[in-house]
Amino acid sequence: MDQDNKDIKRSEGTQSGRTRRRREQVISVAQKLMKERGYDAVSVNEVAEIASISVGGLYRYIGTKSDLLEMICDEINLGVIPEMRKAAAAQTDQADKLRAAFSVYWNRVWDYASSISVAYREYIHFPEEFKQRHTKEQADIANTFAEIIRSGISDGTFAEVDAYVLSYQMLLLSHIRVLKGWALREYDKMAIFEENIQLVLARLRLK
Missing domain, CATH: 1.10.10.60 (Homeodomain-like)
Known part of the structure; x- marks a missing residue:
């Protein structure tokens, strides 16, 4: 050159x-x-x-002014699914794969809690097209969890559960800092993460 x-x-x-x-x-x-x-x-x-x-x-x-909201929200999920998949792929055990993917999303939500709080509060101002795109992004994240769960069910690692429902429960658990952060100020984020991943794994544990 x-x-x-x-x-x-x-x-x-x-x-x-x-x-x-x-x-x-x-x-x-x-x-x-x-x-x-x-x-x-x-x-x-x-x-x-x-x-x-x-x-x-x-x-x-x-x-338009509403594009400012879209810019805020676009930053939240940018590249998170490839990061989740990469973290999961680095593990061999199904439980470790799920933990790794959950950890990536957990940390992303924790780091962007203020932006997510704004998105929750101002959701009414989003254009319908963006709402639909945001819903799809959330579904894709949930499906990333569900794929690991279904794979674990298939190979006998996990108990039979509704992977769709559990994956959305994991999304909700990840948003605990946004929804109940006032009650968790004294807790370390990874300590809270450990409590939540253990809840998920307990549901998947074979009897």
């Missing part, structure tokens, strides 16, 4: 990194403001000002 092409590639990489950081800044500001005051009390102009970006620049990332 000649020097001119190297310079172009370096410039493209710098621009890409700058764009990504700017997007992350916009998401961080929008999430903070909406958590503090709610969707209706936050303006696009305010987000742009606090994020140190022009309103015109902000509209490079969004078409």
